[in-house]
Amino acid sequence: MQRFDEQITETLRAKSEWPGSADALWGRISSDLDQPRSKWRRKRLWVGMATAATIFLAFMIHTMLTPLPPDPPDPQFSRLASPEAFSLFMVPEEIQTVLPGEEVQIALGSYFTPEGDDDRDLRLVIWRSLHSEEVLVEERLLEEDEILGQSVLWVISPTEPGLYRFVVEGTLLTEGERMTLAAEQTIRVEGKEEDAISENDQP
Amino acid sequence: MDITEQELLKRAKEGEHDALEQIFRHHLDSAIRLAYLITRNWATAEDAVQEAFLQAFRSLHSFQDDRPFKPWFTRIVVNKAKRTKDRLDRGHLPYDQEEVNPHRIFSPEEHALDKEGVDTLFSAINRLDENHRLPLLLKYISGLTEAEIAEALGIPPSRVKSRLYVARQRLKKHITKLKGGGGDAKI
Structure with a gap:
């Protein structure tokens, strides 16, 4: 068995000898790293920021014009910065289609929050749509340096194909001001569901 | 992951160009071979590896230090290579011919x-x-x-x-x- 393993390794190595130059490839990568993001990428960032600002404005106007119910049946509606409430006014967005494990960017929206609102730790929550229900896939706290000074959050998409909703929510204190962050992005992870292994495949 | 690579990753996260280059040279050989064996085209394999390194380096800030780098990076290479292979399969690009080069020097x-x-x-x-x-x-x-x-x-x-x-x-x-x-x- 060990000899066969060696033969596979040697065969694959013999058939994959790169004729290129590591220095040239590093030169290209290094040059790309040194340059700012492409115009299109920067444009996408601006589009994301503009969309987030529009959503926020619509949300604020709606909040100011709509009186709060006197006795809300659900405590979540009493929270001004409730991400659930925020999502009600989200403009329908384009679903990003990515490969499993690919990088995804989520445009962040932020606004100042008055004292007295609930403080919630910054977190990323990933929901998966399964049979018209949403299942919690992951919830993790975000470090402030992942967010501060950024207009987007970069995350790696799940490995299982399917439809996911990424939600960023929480408050943070920066330079003495309390800010609420909210963002939502729907992602479709490409690929087929893993096939079941037939009996013949069992070792 | 060994201590050297952990240290390299730490330095790379801090933006040290030299550390990024060392990571690149350390992982290049297996990455380019893997990308080629998936795409069967050297030009697209190089593109896939270039994109994979760029994506990995730009995402380093979100990479957790306690996780091994290689499986994470390999997943990115596989995804990039599969995407370029899809383009090959759709006939947009030619597969490299496996013709024997008469001047080719055989590997050990x-x-x-x-x-x-x-x-x-x-x-x-x-x-x-x-x-x-x-x-x-x-x-x-x-x-x-x-x-x-x-x-x-x-x-x-x-x-x-x-x-x-x-x-x-x-x-x-x-x-x-x-x-x-x-x-x-x-x-």
């Missing part, structure tokens, strides 16, 4: 092996479906463990184990068949 590996045996085994590997070929490439080219392959492909370790087993069995069967059904395959 090829000298050590019977040339015909290499071709037979390589042909058998290429006949495997992707579900069985990819784990094989990650094991023998990238040098990942079964647990790391599972992480890189997003499948359970037990499935990796069974796919590797099945892949090896199919290779042996194919080679034995080509050699006229004679006993254990010796390539």
Whole structure:
């Protein structure tokens, strides 16, 4: 068995000898790293920021014009910065289609929050749509340096194909001001569901 | 991940250009071989590897130090290579021809092996479906463990184990068949 393993390794190595130059490839990568993001990428960032600002404005106007119910049946509606409430006014967005494990960017929206609102730790929550229900896939706290000074959050998409909703929510204190962050992005992870292994495949 | 790589990653996260280059040179060989064996085209393999390094370096800030770098990076390479292979499959780009270059210098590996045996085994590997070929490439080219392959492909370790087993069995069967059904395959 060990000899066969060696033969596979040697065969694959013999058939994959790169004729290129590591220095040239590093030169290209290094040059790309040194340059700012492409115009299109920067444009996408601006589009994301503009969309987030529009959503926020619509949300604020709606909040100011709509009186709060006197006795809300659900405590979540009493929270001004409730991400659930925020999502009600989200403009329908384009679903990003990515490969499993690919990088995804989520445009962040932020606004100042008055004292007295609930403080919630910054977190990323990933929901998966399964049979018209949403299942919690992951919830993790975000470090402030992942967010501060950024207009987007970069995350790696799940490995299982399917439809996911990424939600960023929480408050943070920066330079003495309390800010609420909210963002939502729907992602479709490409690929087929893993096939079941037939009996013949069992070792 | 060894201490040296952890230290390198830490320096790379701080933006040290030299550390990024060392990571690049350390992982280049297996990445470019893997990308080529998936795409079968050197130009697109280079593009896939370039994109993979760029994505990995730009995402380093979100990479957790306690996780091994190689399975994470390998997953990015696989995804980039598969995407470019899709373009090849759609006929937008040509596959590299496997013609023998008369001036080609044979590698030490090829000298050590019977040339015909290499071709037979390589042909058998290429006949495997992707579900069985990819784990094989990650094991023998990238040098990942079964647990790391599972992480890189997003499948359970037990499935990796069974796919590797099945892949090896199919290779042996194919080679034995080509050699006229004679006993254990010796390539």
